[in-house]
Amino acid sequence: xxxxxxxxxxxxxxxxxxxxxxxxxxxxxxxxxxxxxxxxxxxxxxxxxxxxxxxxxxxxxxxxxxxxxxxxxxxxxxxxxxxxxxxxxxxxxxxxxxxxxxxxxxxxxxxxxxxxxxxxxxxxxxxxxxxxxxxxxxxxxxxxxxxxxxxxxxxxxxxxxxxxxxxxxxxxxxxxxxxxx
Numbered sequence: 001x002x003x004x005x006x007x008x009x010x011x012x013x014x015x016x017x018x019x020x021x022x023x024x025x026x027x028x029x030x031x032x033x034x035x036x037x038x039x040x041x042x043x044x045x046x047x048x049x050x051x052x053x054x055x056x057x058x059x060x061x062x063x064x065x066x067x068x069x070x071x072x073x074x075x076x077x078x079x080x081x082x083x084x085x086x087x088x089x090x091x092x093x094x095x096x097x098x099x100x101x102x103x104x105x106x107x108x109x110x111x112x113x114x115x116x117x118x119x120x121x122x123x124x125x126x127x128x129x130x131x132x133x134x135x136x137x138x139x140x141x142x143x144x145x146x147x148x149x150x151x152x153x154x155x156x157x158x159x160x161x162x163x164x165x166x167x168x169x170x171x172x173x174x175x176x177x178x179x180x181x
Contacts, residue, residue, distance in 0.1 A: 017052060024057035034060040038141060040068045040110055047095045047104040065090035066110035066129045068143065071121035083128030084135070091136050109133055112143035113150035118157070126154055130161035139167040146172055 013019075027035070039045040047063055054061040065087045075083075089096075090106045111129040113122050126142075133140050140163065144151040151170045158168060 017049065017056070020049070020053040021056035024053060024059040024061075028057060028059050032059060034062065036062045036064065036108055036141070038064050038110060038143075040064055040066055042068050042070045042072070045095075047102050048097070051102075051104050062107040063095070063104065064108045064110040064141065065095075065106035065132075066140075067122075067125040068110070068112045069114050069122065071125065075121070078124070080124055080127040080131065083124060084131035087128055087132035088135055091132065091138055107138065109138055109140045110143070111140070111154070113148070113154060114143075114145045115148050117145075117148050117150045118153040123157060126157045127161055130158050130163045133163055133167065134161065137164075137167070139169070142168060142170045144170055144172055146178070149178075 024032075024035075037045075037050055045063065050061045050063060053059075067083075087106075087109060091109075092105065094101045094103045094105045096102065109129045109132055111122070111126040113119070113126075118126060129140055132138070140158075142151065142154050144154060151173060154170070155165070155168075158165060
C-alpha cells in the first residue's frame with residue numbers, strides 16, 4: 001500500500017474498495033474492459049488496492065510507474081540511471097511495499113511538467129522514464145501544461161534519449177487555442 005493509504009487509511013472514506021469495484025463494474029457493463037490508472041507513487045498509488053479492484057470488477061487496470069510533479073527532497077541528487085533502474089524494476093519485477101515485492105507490475109511509464117515547465121528534478125524524471133522506455137519498450141504517458149508548452153521540452157528530451165515517439169502520448173495538449181502547438 002502507498003504511504004498515504006497506510007498512514008491515513010480513512011481519508012478516501014468508507015468502503016473505498018466496494019465503491020471502486022461498483023464504479024468499474026458499471027464501466028464494464030458499458031463495454032470497458034481495460035483502463036489505465038495514471039496514479040504514480042507520488043500521487044498515492046496503491047497497487048494492491050488496484051489489483052483487488054481489478055479482480056472484483058473484471059476490468060483490467062494498467063498501473064503506471066514514473067513520477068508526476070512533486071519530486072521530494074529525499075530524491076535530490078538521485079541520478080537519471082538510478083531512477084530508470086527503479087522504474088524498470090517496477091515494470092519487470094513489480095512494485096515493492098513494506099512486505100517486499102507485491103508481484104504487481106506497471107504496464108506504462110509516466111512523467112510530467114506543469115506551469116513551471118520542465119524543472120531540473122522533472123527533467124531527471126523525464127530522462128529516467130525515457131531510459132526505462134528504451135530498455136523495456138513500454139509506452140509513455142506525459143502530463144504537460146499546454147500554456148507553458150512544456151511538451152516541446154519533453155519531446156526534445158525524448159529525442160535526445162532516443163525514445164520511440166510513436167510510443168508516447170502527450171496529455172492535455174488539447175487545452176489551448178494554439179493550434180500550432
